[in-house]
Amino acid sequence: MYFAQSTIDEFYVELADTTAKRIAVLEALLSQSYQVPRAQEFAAHGVSRRLRTMELCLKNVFAILPPEVEDEPSMNELVDAVIQIQAFIFNAFACVDNIAWIWVCEQKLTTDKGEAIAATHIGLSKNCRIIRRSLPTEFREHLVSLNPWFAQLEDFRHALAHCIPLYIPPSAVLIKDAAKYELLEKKIAKALRRGRRDKAEQLAAEQPVVCGSPTR
Structure with missing residues (x-):
């Protein structure tokens, strides 16, 4: 077996929790009273759809390549799993951006000159300085602790979009x-x-x- 049984059990526990976690996030987002229609749109049609897609991607990968199975997967199985992983990465990256857009719209954030913030500078990573410094201190500190995660996600996304796509070596x-x-x-x-x-x-x-x- 490639993974210890305890690790496999942990995988499935976390997988089973994805639906509840997704619903909790959506309830928190959709229960808000938005002042700006575009912010409402990002919550209801951006984050909402992306989270559902991401959850299904995770479950599909486990269905295609169960961690407890030791048989060599076929090339079609590998490609099917890669499709799910690529979709997950793109939507994870975009989901973070959608959340940042909600904040920008609702807070009516602008640059120091009062100009609209460039779309390429709207996100939650450390490079999106205007957004980060506008956030509550506790949340900002939490994001700082996630800097390595943001960097890795951006690397995966940029490689997928502009360089060599993510894949599983056969x-x-x-x-x-x-x-x-x-x-x-x-x-x-x-x-x-x-x-x-x-x-x-x-x-x-x-x-x-x-x-x-x-x-x-």
Whole structure:
């Protein structure tokens, strides 16, 4: 088993709590009396929809790749799980932004010059200084403690949007075999450029990979 049974049990306890936590957040948001229609919209149609999507993404990942199962997942299963993870990351990032927008709208926040705050500067991370310094002290201090989390979330989101998308490797390569693997990768690319798909497949079969996703 890849995870200790106690860890698996903890996973499922936390997963079971997601619905109650989502509902608690929504009740807190939707019970507010908003003065600005746009703030109400971000609460009812932004945060609300995103949290539901995120909850379903989590449950789908557990359904596709149960942590207690040791069988090697198929490529389709890995891709299905990746779709859920990518959707979760995007919505987690945007959900935080939606909450920040609610605050900006309701507080009618502006820059020091009285101008509208640029959309790229509206959020709750440490780079969104105008929003952070406008928040109650206790909440601001809590956000400071989450700075590493914000940084990691932004890295994941930016990589997903602009660089290499998040994925689950179908296999792994031992460090001692890394040089051989890279050499074969170059040979495979060369064979494909020459239209030698049969040769590329033969070389791929020689790659020193450890089967099974390292995440399982």
